Amino acid sequence: MTGELTEAVAAAQAGDEGAFRYLYRSLQPGLLRYLTVLVGPDAEDVASETWLQISRDLPRFTGGEFRAWTVTIARNRAMDHLRRQRRRPTVPVPVQALSEMAGDLDTAERAGETIGTEAALALIATLPPREAEAVLLRAVVGLDAETAGRVLGRRAGAVRTAAHRGLRRLAALLDRQDASRPAEAEQPATPPLPRRGQRAPDARAEPADG
Amino acid sequence: MDFRRSDRSGRPVDRAEAERLLDAAAAPAAGDADPLARLLHAAAAPSRPAEMAGEEAALAAFRSARAAGPAADPPRRRRGITTGLVTWVAGIVTLAAAGVAFAAVTRDRPADPQPPAGPPASLPEPAAVPADGGDSGGPTTPAGGSATAVPTATPVGVPSPGATSGQPTPTGTPALPVGPSASASPGVPAGDPRFRGQCRAYLAKSARQREKILTTPAFVDLVAAAGGADRVEAYCQRLLDSGASASQSPTADPTGVDD
Numbered sequence: 001m002t003g004e005l006t007e008a009v010a011a012a013q014a015g016d017e018g019a020f021r022y023l024y025r026s027l028q029p030g031l032l033r034y035l036t037v038l039v040g041p042d043a044e045d046v047a048s049e050t051w052l053q054i055s056r057d058l059p060r061f062t063g064g065e066f067r068a069w070t071v072t073i074a075r076n077r078a079m080d081h082l083r084r085q086r087r088r089p090t091v092p093v094p095v096q097a098l099s100e101m102a103g104d105l106d107t108a109e110r111a112g113e114t115i116g117t118e119a120a121l122a123l124i125a126t127l128p129p130r131e132a133e134a135v136l137l138r139a140v141v142g143l144d145a146e147t148a149g150r151v152l153g154r155r156a157g158a159v160r161t162a163a164h165r166g167l168r169r170l171a172a173l174l175d176r177q178d179a180s181r182p183a184e185a186e187q188p189a190t191p192p193l194p195r196r197g198q199r200a201p202d203a204r205a206e207p208a209d210g
Numbered sequence: 211m212d213f214r215r216s217d218r219s220g221r222p223v224d225r226a227e228a229e230r231l232l233d234a235a236a237a238p239a240a241g242d243a244d245p246l247a248r249l250l251h252a253a254a255a256p257s258r259p260a261e262m263a264g265e266e267a268a269l270a271a272f273r274s275a276r277a278a279g280p281a282a283d284p285p286r287r288r289r290g291i292t293t294g295l296v297t298w299v300a301g302i303v304t305l306a307a308a309g310v311a312f313a314a315v316t317r318d319r320p321a322d323p324q325p326p327a328g329p330p331a332s333l334p335e336p337a338a339v340p341a342d343g344g345d346s347g348g349p350t351t352p353a354g355g356s357a358t359a360v361p362t363a364t365p366v367g368v369p370s371p372g373a374t375s376g377q378p379t380p381t382g383t384p385a386l387p388v389g390p391s392a393s394a395s396p397g398v399p400a401g402d403p404r405f406r407g408q409c410r411a412y413l414a415k416s417a418r419q420r421e422k423i424l425t426t427p428a429f430v431d432l433v434a435a436a437g438g439a440d441r442v443e444a445y446c447q448r449l450l451d452s453g454a455s456a457s458q459s460p461t462a463d464p465t466g467v468d469d
Contacts, residue, residue, distance in 0.1 A: 012272070017269060017273070021265065021269060024265055025265070028257065028262060028264070028268075029256070029258075032261050044263070047264060048267055051264065054268075055268065055275040055276075056271070058272075058275070115249055115251075116252060117253060119252070120249050120250070121253055123249060124249075136253070138232040138233075138235075139231075139232045139250045139254050140235065140253050142236050160228075163228060163229075163232055164223070164225050164228040167223045167228045167232070167246060168228075170249060171245075171246045174246060178245075
């Protein structure tokens with residue numbers, strides 16, 4: 001996989017369009033999902049900004065882990081986006097969207113289906129940002145702890161710890177969801193976010209009739 | 211329902227297991243009973259078509275980056291050198307032309323206070339133009355450089371014929387008193403040799419065609435020089451006669467427009 005990726009990078013740098021398409025198809029899902037957790041519904045916009053920069057800076061990529069290089073670009077674009085957004089007066093409502101997606105999780109599981117990708121991402125997005133990022137870079141983007149640490153500007157050990165904590169929190173969330181499910185079975189419209197530990201008050205406060 | 215009651219419940223994920231789960235997330239999920247593993251598998255599931263909506267846009271970006279990219283770096287450096295060079299050359303040409311103009315004007319018209327004021331005023335103006343052209347970039351710059359040389363060159367040309375020929379009223383004369391040697395540049399106002407070809411063409415036409423031909427844009431200058439469409443014939447006769455009676459120079463004919 002990594003070898004194919006390296007070959008494709010070299011071919012794309014030489015101008016091979018098919019190789020660039022291969023890179024897009026290999027990397028876009030992970031990037032988009034990572035961005036979804038970082039910036040919510042604007043993830044697609046940020047992803048296209050990311051690909052714009054990737055295609056522009058591709059000749060300047062001088063080796064190393066290409067996956068990490070692209071994720072770093074995506075992360076920088078996401079941070080720019082959040083900074084721009086913070087400067088705007090209106091507060092976006094990703095919480096609403098996330099709670100809807102997490103609602104899908106409930107529905108899917110109740111129907112005995114496999115968990116949808118959006119629902120899984122929505123659940124990961126409820127983690128504290130450091131843990132969410134660590135889990136995503138490791139599990140979804142497919143970086144090892146060392147590489148993820150380079151992307152995040154932290155030590156590999158710190159990434160392992162954050163990912164570990166994130167998984168424990170996710171496991172607890174799943175258990176709690178499972179335990180409280182019978183009580184909610186009759187109310188599919190209820191957003192499941194309020195059930196999630198210490199973040200529950202925030203989550204309830206924001207989408208309330210908003 | 212069963213997976214909820216699996217061994218996950220109540221037991222915290224240890225560090226090694228966390229690493230294993232994270233590494234295994236991308237691997238195909240084979241009916242995993244562990245909800246956490248299922249969750250990670252779902253997050254890392256194979257791509258869906260909706261996620262690839264931007265593929266063509268990304269490829270378009272790649273294409274345009276390829277079209278602009280490889281040429282972007284070296285030309286920028288080269289452009290910097292050429293613009294610098296062009297700016298310098300244009301500046302030197304401007305200065306030289308202004309100096310010649312200044313010298314010519316001051317020598318030929320020492321009493322007149324106005325012409326000396328002219329060239330110095332025109333000095334900073336053309337010097338500023340190549341600087342602008344340099345910013346705007348490559349191919350336009352040479353044109354801008356040559357364009358600046360032309361306006362400064364014409365002031366040199368204009369005062370000199372009047373001054374060298376020593377004739378204050380060149381318009382009234384039947385032209386070419388100075389001879390064909392001067393005809394190339396200064397004899398513009400009256401007996402302009404570039405009208406000879408047009409005059410011959412005009413005179414060769416029938417009366418009806420003459421009217422028509424004078425309305426064409428090519429003959430606007432001739433009509434203007436003659437002072438009206440009805441005077442073109444006389445003007446042309448005079449011009450061709452004077453050209454013939456004066457020395458029929460070899461340079462006069464090639465400068466003519468005909469053929």
